[in-house]
Amino acid sequence: MSQHPTMPASQPRPSSPSAAPGRVVVVGAGAAGLVVARDLARAGVAVTLVEASDHVGGQLATIRLAGLDIDAAAESFATRGGTVAALATELGLAADLVLPRDSPAWLIAARGAAHPLPAASVLGIPGDPRAHDVAAAIGLRGAWRARLDSIVPLRRPEAYGNLGDLVRRRMGARVLDGLVAPVVRGVYSTSPDELLLELASPGLPDALRSSWSLGAAVERLRAASPAGSQVAGLRGGVHRLAGELERDARAAGAQIRLGTRVASTDRDGVLLDTGERIDGHVVLGAAEAAGAARTRDITVAIAVVDAAGLDDAPRGTGALVAEGATGITARAFTHSTAKWQWLADQLPPGRHVVRLSYDEMPDDPERTVIADLGAVTGARIDRVIDLDVRTWTRTLQAHPAAVGQDAVGEASSTTGLASIVAAARETARTIAARISTEATGAHSGDPEGSR
Numbered sequence: 001m002s003q004h005p006t007m008p009a010s011q012p013r014p015s016s017p018s019a020a021p022g023r024v025v026v027v028g029a030g031a032a033g034l035v036v037a038r039d040l041a042r043a044g045v046a047v048t049l050v051e052a053s054d055h056v057g058g059q060l061a062t063i064r065l066a067g068l069d070i071d072a073a074a075e076s077f078a079t080r081g082g083t084v085a086a087l088a089t090e091l092g093l094a095a096d097l098v099l100p101r102d103s104p105a106w107l108i109a110a111r112g113a114a115h116p117l118p119a120a121s122v123l124g125i126p127g128d129p130r131a132h133d134v135a136a137a138i139g140l141r142g143a144w145r146a147r148l149d150s151i152v153p154l155r156r157p158e159a160y161g162n163l164g165d166l167v168r169r170r171m172g173a174r175v176l177d178g179l180v181a182p183v184v185r186g187v188y189s190t191s192p193d194e195l196l197l198e199l200a201s202p203g204l205p206d207a208l209r210s211s212w213s214l215g216a217a218v219e220r221l222r223a224a225s226p227a228g229s230q231v232a233g234l235r236g237g238v239h240r241l242a243g244e245l246e247r248d249a250r251a252a253g254a255q256i257r258l259g260t261r262v263a264s265t266d267r268d269g270v271l272l273d274t275g276e277r278i279d280g281h282v283v284l285g286a287a288e289a290a291g292a293a294r295t296r297d298i299t300v301a302i303a304v305v306d307a308a309g310l311d312d313a314p315r316g317t318g319a320l321v322a323e324g325a326t327g328i329t330a331r332a333f334t335h336s337t338a339k340w341q342w343l344a345d346q347l348p349p350g351r352h353v354v355r356l357s358y359d360e361m362p363d364d365p366e367r368t369v370i371a372d373l374g375a376v377t378g379a380r381i382d383r384v385i386d387l388d389v390r391t392w393t394r395t396l397q398a399h400p401a402a403v404g405q406d407a408v409g410e411a412s413s414t415t416g417l418a419s420i421v422a423a424a425r426e427t428a429r430t431i432a433a434r435i436s437t438e439a440t441g442a443h444s445g446d447p448e449g450s451r
């Protein structure tokens, strides 16, 4: 994937024979497009889903490494709202919903020391800077500076331009650089200074409005989030959702056209790069087609390694790396076989699946991965059995959809499966209701539909 300018409006062309009033054309068969197409088809709407590549899923992708099918990008989903679990259940996957091992994330500080991330925190922002694990991670001076947050009056959320600005002004540079920046880089592939408050954490602006300090707002957010794990996964990998959504959508009558690239869109449909036109209400599920305004490349190396020193999971399920950490190029590490029991069950002791994220991968990936694994975990890596390195483009912000079109997923500046699934389902409901109302109006002879 790469960044593209907004697609030009297409010239009118002869419509395809399938074009009909009430038809919907969904562009892109990632999680968002698949959910919309499946829900619309099940609601009885005539829908065509057009996907440029030869497979569905987008960032819900799989790779085969050392005989294992592994998630290549997304590998878990937020349990917030229960939306993804509900969808998985509808798709017959309830028995395969799994929780990761319960273990704190670790933080590798700029000077190389490893500490568990403060337990009572959101995005690395501590609820109580006096907690001993805060001082252990950023030093006493940093923890003391952070305590000013509880003395200086909090301003309205609008007074803080972005997450970086908020944390720096409230709790100081050490909290920002030592705790928040590594988490934000690991989760959002960006810096806190580029992250708007509402994108950082959906409830943060409201929590700030009703709190006297940033720490209190963090505590409020923590109290509001359900007990238990914040993320869940699927036995076999979350990429299974894509295959099941495709199957269900086809069974409900959706047309899915793979290897079919949309060249441009307009109010009445899409033009394919073959020159064929498909008419219908357009739903953009491809950030490229929406014209991504701000993107960030992230390189992910996934390796199957022999390393007996990893058997005890020295960094739990993973670690986040502070910028400039000596001798480490990676910015985040996930110990996949420690995180997911179903994956560990497929390998003998001493063999592990690990995942490292990079802003940019140096020339020798295998050497870099071995060195980084050693530095982050302290374990010696005996052998790399298999290695996959690929670069993904994530859309941090897309242009708003054109008038008369809808956008879902990253094409609507939404990121992460939980938010994307919830919003895509809502979009499908709204479109289906509108089409149903229009059809009722047409049948009753009312030219403006039912009022």
Ligand SMILES: Cc1cc2nc3c(=O)[nH]c(=O)nc-3n(C[C@H](O)[C@H](O)[C@H](O)COP(=O)(O)OP(=O)(O)OC[C@H]3O[C@@H](n4cnc5c(N)ncnc54)[C@H](O)[C@@H]3O)c2cc1C
Pocket (backbone or CB within 6 Å): 027, 028, 029, 030, 031, 032, 033, 050, 051, 052, 053, 056, 057, 058, 059, 060, 072, 073, 074, 075, 076, 077, 078, 260, 261, 262, 263, 285, 286, 287, 288, 289, 298, 300, 392, 393, 394, 408, 409, 410, 411, 414, 415, 416, 417, 418, 420
């Ligand atoms: C490395 C990585 C790890 C991640 N980990 C997690 C995680 O653990 N949990 C989580 O919730 N989220 C995670 N995410 C984010 C999550 O995967 C994405 O936000 C989500 O999958 C995006 O779905 P989407 O449908 O919006 O877009 P995409 O998945 O990008 O789908 C867009 C689709 O549109 C197609 N397309 C593009 N242009 C055209 C065109 N012109 N015509 C037709 N088709 C086109 C593409 O081929 C693609 O299939 C991760 C992302 C990455 C890259």
